[in-house]
Amino acid sequence: MLGQIAYALPFLAQGFAVTVWVSLLVVVLSLIAGVMMGVGLVYGPAPLRWAVRIFSDTIRGIPILVLIFFVYYGLPAVGIHLESFWAAVLALTLFKTAQVIEYLRGAVGSIPKGQSEAAMAIGLTFRQRLAYVIFPQAFRRFLPPWINGVTDAVKGSALVSLLGITDLMHAINQVIGRTYEAMPLYILGAVIYFVVNYALSLASRRLERRFSFIRE
Amino acid sequence: MGYTLNFNLIWRHFEKLWGGLLLSLELAVISIAIGIVIGLLLAVWYVSAGRLVRTAIAAYVEFIRNVPLILLVYLVFYGLPTVVDIAYSAQTSFIATLSLYSGAYLVEVFRSGLEAVPRGQLDAGKAIGLTPWQRLLHVRLPTMLRITLPALSNTFLSLFKDTSVASVISVPELTYGAQWINFNTFRIVEVYLVVTAMYLLTGYALLYALRLVERRFRAAH
Numbered sequence: 293m294l295g296q297i298a299y300a301l302p303f304l305a306q307g308f309a310v311t312v313w314v315s316l317l318v319v320v321l322s323l324i325a326g327v328m329m330g331v332g333l334v335y336g337p338a339p340l341r342w343a344v345r346i347f348s349d350t351i352r353g354i355p356i357l358v359l360i361f362f363v364y365y366g367l368p369a370v371g372i373h374l375e376s377f378w379a380a381v382l383a384l385t386l387f388k389t390a391q392v393i394e395y396l397r398g399a400v401g402s403i404p405k406g407q408s409e410a411a412m413a414i415g416l417t418f419r420q421r422l423a424y425v426i427f428p429q430a431f432r433r434f435l436p437p438w439i440n441g442v443t444d445a446v447k448g449s450a451l452v453s454l455l456g457i458t459d460l461m462h463a464i465n466q467v468i469g470r471t472y473e474a475m476p477l478y479i480l481g482a483v484i485y486f487v488v489n490y491a492l493s494l495a496s497r498r499l500e501r502r503f504s505f506i507r508e
Numbered sequence: 509m510g511y512t513l514n515f516n517l518i519w520r521h522f523e524k525l526w527g528g529l530l531l532s533l534e535l536a537v538i539s540i541a542i543g544i545v546i547g548l549l550l551a552v553w554y555v556s557a558g559r560l561v562r563t564a565i566a567a568y569v570e571f572i573r574n575v576p577l578i579l580l581v582y583l584v585f586y587g588l589p590t591v592v593d594i595a596y597s598a599q600t601s602f603i604a605t606l607s608l609y610s611g612a613y614l615v616e617v618f619r620s621g622l623e624a625v626p627r628g629q630l631d632a633g634k635a636i637g638l639t640p641w642q643r644l645l646h647v648r649l650p651t652m653l654r655i656t657l658p659a660l661s662n663t664f665l666s667l668f669k670d671t672s673v674a675s676v677i678s679v680p681e682l683t684y685g686a687q688w689i690n691f692n693t694f695r696i697v698e699v700y701l702v703v704t705a706m707y708l709l710t711g712y713a714l715l716y717a718l719r720l721v722e723r724r725f726r727a728a729h
Contacts, residue, residue, distance in 0.1 A: 350704070350708065354707045355671075355673075357675065358672060358686065358700065361683070361686070361690070365696045366697050369694075443574060447577070448576075451576075461576065465582070475587040475588070478582060479583070482571070485575045485579065486575055490574045493570075
């Protein structure tokens with residue numbers, strides 16, 4: 293048994309690399325999209341605010357799995373052909389973007405109105421207010437939940453195995469298909485996911501404590 | 509582009525989706541009911557237990573929270589029967605998994621709720637001569653439940669969405685119904701539009717109903 297698992301380790305490592313790569317892409321892309329849409333939600337004109345609100349509430353209201361299938365099977369039907377890898381990344385990014393929007397809204401919303409007004413009073417432009425006054429303060433509130441939320445991207449990435457992408461989850465199932473060693477391999481997989489995500493949630497907790505000096 | 513929407517085939521097979529939705533709700537309700545029992549017992553045990561028990565409970569909570577649900581579903585359905593001699597259906601297996609999963613989240617919810625009960629209430633209970641058991645049952649738990657009700661509703665809503673993972677072991681819930689129609693009729697865009705609407709409408713209806721319940725409880729005290 294151990295011999296078989298040892299033999300499969302390089303293959304599992306490849307799968308793990310795909311899991312990390314998918315998660316990383318999703319985390320970076322959703323951060324960019326989420327911050328932009330989040331700013332739109334907080335400061336934008338009414339139509340933009342509604343659009344972002346509807347986007348976020350819709351995405352957060354459906355299972356990630358439905359979102360993944362919708363993007364993967366739905367896009368080719370309307371003539372958009374994406375490799376399954378990128379369809380998966382797109383679906384997970386949409387899901388994660390909605391989360392980032394809400395973290396940003398919460399973080400910016402927690403900054404007292406007086407800060408913005410003071411910045412306006414000394415003649416800062418909108419961009420300067422965001423860059424020098426609001427974001428530096430909101431950042432400390434944004435970071436802990438955001439890092440903790442990275443675990444959702446890692447956990448969500450296991451669903452891309454259903455599209456035939458050989459991530460860690462899929463690699464485990466394939467090795468089980470050959471060796472019939474279901475239990476040891478699922479436990480090994482669980483331990484790997486656990487170590488990654490637990491490290492992330494510890495980092496989040498530590499940052500939260502570090503930033504806790506900030507007054508409410 | 510050039511895709512024409514045609515919902516006829518969806519309506520013809522709508523019983524797959526409707527039946528699936530009801531099963532999703534059933535899975536979520538049964539799982540949260542068992543999860544509440546697990547969560548309550550472990551949370552009450554945790555706050556009064558020694559270091560060893562606390563570590564064991566924390567290990568269970570952290571393990572479940574940091575592993576993808578789909579892996580847990582596979583582990584219980586395909587892995588467990590290879591090492592213990594028990595047979596169960598996919599549905600039973602999924603309910604067991606989702607119960608353990610929600611239990612882990614609810615231990616955290618209830619534990620912080622128990623710790624948020626004001627010290628004065630417990631002292632007052634002691635002062636009027638209640639036994640420790642009575643203080644737990646009549647003072648600490650009711651207050652804790654009122655504090656945790658919003659978190660409990662949120663857990664239920666996310667469990668309702670998590671039932672979609674049951675489709676990977678062929679439990680015929682809503683997402684499974686969607687895939688069935690997807691593969692058998694190829695009305696892909698239509699079926700996912702309808703299913704998205706079904707998840708959203710059900711989810712927001714539940715949210716509205718649960719908020720009403722929360723408000724009632726707040727008004728009653």
